[in-house]
Amino acid sequence: DWERERFTLDQGLSRAVRTAFVGLYEKGLIYRGTYLINWSPGLRTAVSDLEVEYSQEQGSLYYFKYPISGSDEHIPVATTRPETILGDTAVAVHPDDDRYRHLIGQACVVPMLGRAIPVIADTYVDRQFGTGALKITPGHDPADYEIGLRHGLPVISVLNPDASMNENAGPYAGQDRFECRKRLWVDMQAAGLTIKVEPYTLQVPRSQRGGEVIEPMVSTQWFVRMKPLAEPALEAVRSGQIRIVPDRFTKVYYNWLENIRDWCVSRQLWWGHRIPAWYCADCNQMTVAREDPEACSHCGSTRITQDPDVLDTWFSSGLWPFSTLGWPETTIDLKTYYPTSMMETGYDILFFWVARMIMMGLEFTGQPPFRTVYLHGLMRDEHGRKMSKTLGNFIDPLKVMDEFGTDALRFTLLTGSTPGNDITVSLQRVEANRNFANKLWNASRLVLNAIGRAPKRPGSLPEPTLGDRWILARLGGLEREVARLFEAYQFAEAGRQIYEFFWSEFADWYLEIAKLQLEEGPAHAWSTVSTMVHVLDDCLRMLHPFMPFVTEELWQHLRQACREQGGGLGPADGWEQALIVARWPEVEAAAPGAAEDERDFGVIRSLVTAVRNARAENDVPPRKRIPAVVVAGERRRLIESERKTIAALARIDPEGLVVHASLANPPAESVPLVVGEVEVYLPLEGLVDTVAEKGRLSSELANVQAQITRLETLLGGAFADRAPAEVVEKERAKLAELKQAEERIRSQLEGLGA
């Protein structure tokens, strides 16, 4: 026998738990009583309904005879747990069942024990199932327990706390229940009482904790009356005071609370919050008190002992939103931080924790503990199984963080799934995000270097370049989008978009352009650095919730570098001490020319890409500068003003870059390209594979023509008059552009001698 040893829990929390317990007790919402509960034989404790999981297992259905006293007749009965026969106190049949109606009210005999029990009638019995007769074991089956109550049947328990048979099992006392099952059946066979055994799939109740088979047992425990607590909790969500994200869990929440049953909160464990009830050895009365009593509150006797049971761990967890803030005292923390805005947790503890926090919060503070419940999915292993300590199939986050970094893991978990959907952990994904953290680091390093070499702020600032205007327009768009996504609780999508912007636009394009601009003299250099700082600063602020460590580190460097530069780069003096307390970037409406800048830059970008593409296809050495003839039409001014950028990014010889508005005779021996309204010719004497180019252009032409046909059909049909004008207009513009492209490709094909 163990001395029960208890940990001294934090005094404050203990006090909150006691206050809550006694409060509920005094309102009649906690009671102690003897009922059928779920018993965990290995742990030798009661557990709540929620802690029982049902697993489908192969078992047997045992058919046997219940002999009628003083007659040759018997009632056939089936059971999956023969050992419970020893605790039967009735056999039930349906009142309208012609097979057995004449036996109702008679007595039958419990096999091997010889106890006489009645045959009763109850409409619960399903005439179609099994033999149509049901043995009633109120001591070990929930349904039978209910029937027993209806009929005033005695309750016989045949199990000890360790699930061995007790003295009520007669000759089987002391045997384990599974051993007894076999032996009893053998004995019944010998006595001619068995009929048959069929294989049968049954739902076996198992302990969530250890996996052992749970036995329904009659026991004296403490219960919380749930209906009065559930009502306000339902109302809080129905009325919109609390919102559950994603929405579909609202229904699950309703369903559970609407059908809630009383909660068995006492546990026969060695640690936990001990139940504040004392029993008097003299008057047998119970004293429930917030403070340890000196004496029985009924008779004054000092011979009192505290209930050895402790509370279900979720009882104190339910108080967490306010017990952690000092409740029941009216602390400043409580007044300041309660209720909070959002509760973020996994959907698997919606009932265990979230619902109970809501119920307890409303009960004890009169307010819902939070406004929004955001439920994330569960981590699953590569086989799709839930990660659990019991299975041992979890990925150790510490190891992952060691290898790839905490930020990489955090970013992966944040962006890897949709709210409420499970996530299969992919280490490759963590690795990819580690690379992103590295990209952040390196891009920032480039910016920091530029700051270090930046000149003083010039007297007059140059006009921002297209590149500058473009990245700022894109940044603004991103910030609006991220704000919208945050409002909608779409954190994952927000994170992905920032990632995309930072890597594919800021690092891949703007920083490349910035390198060129830094060489354009002090004024341009300063303004470029200023733009880099602005974009990087905003990105770090937005990424901070996703990757707190690397962004904080970089931001501190950024802030420091701007201060040291001393030329008024960034609002250095207005910056906060740390990123974690820094303001979120302000969301602004798009600047007047933003859309045009984005479109213009789009032309430059696709032109550069097209040239790179052609170079790769024609095996032009990467470092080789080549000439290019651009026929730009109305885009001539744009191309002219961006020629340096184009030349550098596409590795075109700046001297050899010729821009025309139009050209009667395209250069011979060159690779022709069509980029929207712009044509490009790359004179690659000796390198051009005319046949291959023809093939490429032909397939491009076919593609464009297919699109034209599609759009013409579309615009010729009902779409034109039934779709919104602006949607139609967009398609019209696209068609016009395609037609221009078609002509260009045609003439290029002719130029190749087709």
Next chain:
RNA sequence: GGGCGGUUAGCUCAGUUGGUUAGAGCGUUGCGUUGACAUCGCAAAGGUCGUAGGUUCGAGUCCUAUACCGCCCACCA
């Protein structure tokens, strides 16, 4: 028995007010390495969105049915 989720590129997943040849990462293929980054760069190939209907000018996105996988709730012995 009731309810819910998933089914989109070889793999893991995005795609939330339906807007018109579907996106990412990884993997694959080709080229590339002195100046932020090979934990990288530049390019490329690759899906018609489980299936069958329907609504609509228009559907991966809405509706109905259905298949498969998974989950939750439920006292049929």
